[in-house]
Amino acid sequence: MSRKKILVTGGAGFIGGNFVQYMVDKYPQYDIYNMDLLTYAGDLTKHKYIETKDNYFFIKADIADRETILELFKKEQFDYVVHFAAESHVDRSITDPGIFVQTNVLGTQVLLDSSRAVEVTKFVHVSTDEVYGELDFDPDTFFTEETPLQPNSPYSASKASSDLLVRAYHETYGLPVNITRCSNNYGPYHFPEKLIPLTISRVLNDQKVPVYGDGKNIRDWLHVIDHCAAIDLVLHEGVNGEVYNVGGHNEKTNLEVVKTIIKTLDKSKELIEFVKDRLGHDKRYAIDPTKLEGLGWQPTYTFETGIAQTIQWYLDNKEWWEQIISGDYQNYFEKQYSINK
Numbered sequence: 001m002s003r004k005k006i007l008v009t010g011g012a013g014f015i016g017g018n019f020v021q022y023m024v025d026k027y028p029q030y031d032i033y034n035m036d037l038l039t040y041a042g043d044l045t046k047h048k049y050i051e052t053k054d055n056y057f058f059i060k061a062d063i064a065d066r067e068t069i070l071e072l073f074k075k076e077q078f079d080y081v082v083h084f085a086a087e088s089h090v091d092r093s094i095t096d097p098g099i100f101v102q103t104n105v106l107g108t109q110v111l112l113d114s115s116r117a118v119e120v121t122k123f124v125h126v127s128t129d130e131v132y133g134e135l136d137f138d139p140d141t142f143f144t145e146e147t148p149l150q151p152n153s154p155y156s157a158s159k160a161s162s163d164l165l166v167r168a169y170h171e172t173y174g175l176p177v178n179i180t181r182c183s184n185n186y187g188p189y190h191f192p193e194k195l196i197p198l199t200i201s202r203v204l205n206d207q208k209v210p211v212y213g214d215g216k217n218i219r220d221w222l223h224v225i226d227h228c229a230a231i232d233l234v235l236h237e238g239v240n241g242e243v244y245n246v247g248g249h250n251e252k253t254n255l256e257v258v259k260t261i262i263k264t265l266d267k268s269k270e271l272i273e274f275v276k277d278r279l280g281h282d283k284r285y286a287i288d289p290t291k292l293e294g295l296g297w298q299p300t301y302t303f304e305t306g307i308a309q310t311i312q313w314y315l316d317n318k319e320w321w322e323q324i325i326s327g328d329y330q331n332y333f334e335k336q337y338s339i340n341k
C-alpha cells in the first residue's frame, strides 16, 4: 500500500508548526508536506528536530498562486489537506485588510480547486470561533455550530468568507471537507504579537504590557496541543461536510491572563498599561465543544497547567522569541502601540 501524503499549509506558523511536529512524530507511516510562504509569521527554525526525519518535507509556496499550487497538487497527488495558512492577526487586519482577502479567501479557493482536481480524500479547513462574532457577558451563552456567522473584523470576515467557500465546494461538488472553529490558542512557538506571548516576552524584559480598553474582554483559551489532537481526530473521524467547534471551557478576562503571567514571573502589576481599545473589539468568545466531544475529544490541559507549561517554555526558549522581537517586529510594535518600548 502506498504511503499517504498529507499537505499541511501554514506549517511554519504557530498552530500549523505544532501540528506538523505532532503528525511527523505520531504517524511515521504518513508523509507530511509543510507548504508555507514564510511570511513575517512563518519560521522554519522551530523544525530543526524534524527536518532530518524521512517523513517530513518542506515546500515554499504562496497558496494564492493558482498555477504553482495546481501544478504541485497534480505532481504530488496529496491524499489529505489540512489548511492553516492565513493572515491571522486581528490588529493587522484593521490596518491592512487587503492581504487578508488575498490569502484567506482567494488562497483558500485555489486550494479547494486544486483539491478537487486531484480528488483528495479529505480537506480540513482550520477556521476560528471569531466567525460567529461576539457573545455578551452572560456566562450561560456559548457558540455552537448552529450560531449564525456574524464576523466583526476584516480578519474574521475573511475567515467566514473562506468557510462559506469550503461549505459550497462540499454542497456543489461533493468535496469531502470539514471545518473546525477553534477558540484562542496558546503554547510553544506562539508569535509574540498575540496577547499571551506578547505579555510573557515583555514582562520578562520588564517592559509595559498594553491592555486594550478596560481589560474585561473575555477569551476562551485552548492549549495548542489540544487543538492539534482535535484536528487529527476530525481528519480521521470527521463526518464529511460537518463543522466542529473546538474549545476547552477556559474563559478568562484579558486582565486575568496578564495578571496570572505577571504573578507567575514574580513581577509587578505596575507593568500593566491600559491603552486605546481595539476598533470593533469583540467582547467575549466561548465555545460549546459538545459535538467534538461526541467524536471522542477531550482537552488535556486546564488553563492553569497550560499557562504554567507555556511560561516555562518561553523561559527555556528565549533565543527563539528574542530573534523575532529584535527584527522587523520592532517597527510593527512602534506603529501599533503608543507606549514606550
Ligand code: NAD
Binding pocket: 009, 010, 011, 012, 013, 014, 015, 016, 017, 035, 036, 037, 038, 039, 040, 041, 042, 043, 061, 062, 063, 064, 083, 084, 085, 086, 087, 088, 089, 103, 107, 126, 127, 128, 129, 159, 181, 182, 183, 184, 185, 186, 191
Ligand atoms: P500564524 O500567523 O502563526 O501562521 C500562519 C502561517 O501561514 C505562517 O507560517 C505564514 O507564513 C503562512 N502563510 C501566510 N500567508 C501564506 C500564503 N499566502 N501562502 C502560504 N503560507 C502562508 O497563524 P496561527 O495562529 O498558527 O493560525 C493558523 C490558522 O488557525 C489560521 O487559519 C487561523 O485563522 C486559525 N486559528 C488560529 C487561532 C489562534 O488562536 N491563533 C485560533 C483559531 C483558529
Ligand code: DAU
Binding pocket: 088, 089, 090, 091, 127, 128, 129, 130, 182, 183, 184, 185, 193, 194, 195, 196, 198, 210, 211, 212, 213, 217, 218, 219, 254, 278, 285
Ligand atoms: O478566537 C480565535 C482567534 O484568537 C484566532 O482566530 C486569531 O487568529 C487569534 O489571533 C486570536 O484572536 P484575538 O484577537 O482574540 O487574539 P489576540 O491575542 O490578538 O488578543 C486577545 C485579547 O487580548 C483580545 O481581547 C485583545 C487583547 N489584547 C491583545 C493584544 C495583542 C490586548 O489587550 N493587548 C494586546 O496588545
